[in-house]
Amino acid sequence: MAFYEDAKAVKKTDSPEKYQKERKPGQRPSSPGIYKCQSCGYEDVINRECDTLPPCANCDKKPHAWKLLVTATDK
Numbered sequence: 001m002a003f004y005e006d007a008k009a010v011k012k013t014d015s016p017e018k019y020q021k022e023r024k025p026g027q028r029p030s031s032p033g034i035y036k037c038q039s040c041g042y043e044d045v046i047n048r049e050c051d052t053l054p055p056c057a058n059c060d061k062k063p064h065a066w067k068l069l070v071t072a073t074d075k
C-alpha cells in the first residue's frame with residue numbers, strides 16, 4: 001500500500017491497463033515509479049535510469065511478477 005499526504009499531487013489514471021499488466025524481473029519497466037510484487041506485496045522504487053526490473057528482495061529466486069502501482073512524472 002502506497003501512502004500520500006497531498007491528494008492534489010496524485011491523480012487517478014486514465015490508462016488502467018498499464019497498471020494491470022504483470023512484468024517479470026528482467027523485463028523493461030513501463031515507467032519510473034513504485035512497483036508492487038504480486039507474490040508478497042513488497043513495493044520498490046524504479047528510477048528513470050533503470051532498464052530492467054530487479055528481482056523482488058523478498059522473493060528473489062521464487063517465481064514472481066511486478067505491477068506498476070504509482071507512476072513518477074515530470075509534470
Ligand SMILES: [Zn+2]
Binds near residue numbers: 040064
Ligand atoms: Zn515479493
